[in-house]
Amino acid sequence: MRAFALAALLATAAAPAPSGFDMVVLGARGGIEDGNLSSYLIRPQGDPRGVTCDAGTLVQGLRVAEAKGAFKDVRVSAGEELSRVGYVLKHDIKGYLISHPHLDHLSGLIIASPDDAAKPIYALPSVNAEIARSYFRPGPWSNFTDRGAEPRLGKYHVVDLKPGTPTPLAGTTMTVTPFPLAHGGMESTAFLLEHDRDAMLCFGDTGPDAVEHADKLQRVWSAVAGRVRAKQLKAIVIEVSFANDRPDDKLFGHLTPRHLLGELHKLEALAGKGSLKDLPIIIGHIKYALSGTQPQAQILSELGAGNDMGVRFHIAEQGQRWRF
Numbered sequence: 231m232r233a234f235a236l237a238a239l240l241a242t243a244a245a246p247a248p249s250g251f252d253m254v255v256l257g258a259r260g261g262i263e264d265g266n267l268s269s270y271l272i273r274p275q276g277d278p279r280g281v282t283c284d285a286g287t288l289v290q291g292l293r294v295a296e297a298k299g300a301f302k303d304v305r306v307s308a309g310e311e312l313s314r315v316g317y318v319l320k321h322d323i324k325g326y327l328i329s330h331p332h333l334d335h336l337s338g339l340i341i342a343s344p345d346d347a348a349k350p351i352y353a354l355p356s357v358n359a360e361i362a363r364s365y366f367r368p369g370p371w372s373n374f375t376d377r378g379a380e381p382r383l384g385k386y387h388v389v390d391l392k393p394g395t396p397t398p399l400a401g402t403t404m405t406v407t408p409f410p411l412a413h414g415g416m417e418s419t420a421f422l423l424e425h426d427r428d429a430m431l432c433f434g435d436t437g438p439d440a441v442e443h444a445d446k447l448q449r450v451w452s453a454v455a456g457r458v459r460a461k462q463l464k465a466i467v468i469e470v471s472f473a474n475d476r477p478d479d480k481l482f483g484h485l486t487p488r489h490l491l492g493e494l495h496k497l498e499a500l501a502g503k504g505s506l507k508d509l510p511i512i513i514g515h516i517k518y519a520l521s522g523t524q525p526q527a528q529i530l531s532e533l534g535a536g537n538d539m540g541v542r543f544h545i546a547e548q549g550q551r552w553r554f
């Protein structure tokens with residue numbers, strides 16, 4: 231018995247620490263489907279402490295994920311009165327990365343704020359300024375942050391991120407580096423999350439550079455090309471809001487399959503032919519269509535038709551858990 235215990239201990243000691251990321255999709259769609267809006271809980275594998283990339287849907291996303299078994303390994307401390315949903319919200323989510331101030335990217339955070347725990351909100355200065363101006367302010371809701379109009383409740387510590395500069399995410403072992411994006415006249419953000427040598431990208435809404443008359447995506451690709459070549463970039467979470475039949479003058483700062491493929495080809499050109507092979511690309515923010523015909527299958531098929539890079543396209547679904 232003792233020998234067995236020792237062998238088990240040695241096996242544990244010899245096992246390499248898990249690498250890569252663990253992601254739970256809390257919200258997968260773009261507006262208008264309330265209850266399933268952009269939000270991804272991202273953590274290093276084997277470590278429950280993480281942040282969300284956007285927070286369009288929060289508690290409802292945790293509930294769906296819990297029902298699908300995504301949190302079955304969460305151990306709620308003895309004596310703790312919280313459910314697993316409550317425990318993950320208050321103890322494991324250590325902060326929020328907000329890509330831009332559109333409501334479908336932070337409505338879940340606003341609604342959960344009265345019962346949430348104190349934690350930071352990380353965003354570019356323009357995004358934090360708009361959140362203070364439009365949402366967390368006295369009036370129909372309260373200012374739960376430490377920024378903006380009085381009275382300030384101070385539950386959320388607002389942190390301004392600096393473009394291209396890594397910032398440690400308090401309470402986690404990750405850092406985040408933000409890159410500004412062009413989103414139909416509004417500044418949005420791509421977040422590069424890093425842990426040890428591993429990295430992943432989570433994009434807020436973005437238009438294609440050609441349509442936005444910008445070089446924002448090109449700058450992101452330049453910044454990560456070396457990590458792609460070194461196989462350190464583990465995944466990309468990015469939006470495709472519409473299928474290819476959407477005309478460029480009706481994109482309103484969003485991507486279609488054709489435009490995403492064009493952008494990924496630019497990354498491949500920088501990182502080297504074949505360098506994107508097997509890279510998981512998780513597609514979010516598909517707009518719910520009131521016509522009744524949802525475009526998911528069409529979008530996946532259009533992405534597949536132009537995929538000569540060998541990337542792995544997946545449509546994000548609420549409650550899914552990914553490890554990459």
Ligand SMILES: [Zn+2]
Nearest residue numbers: 260332334435
């Ligand atoms: Zn959006």
Ligand SMILES: [Zn+2]
Nearest residue numbers: 330332413435
């Ligand atoms: Zn938006």
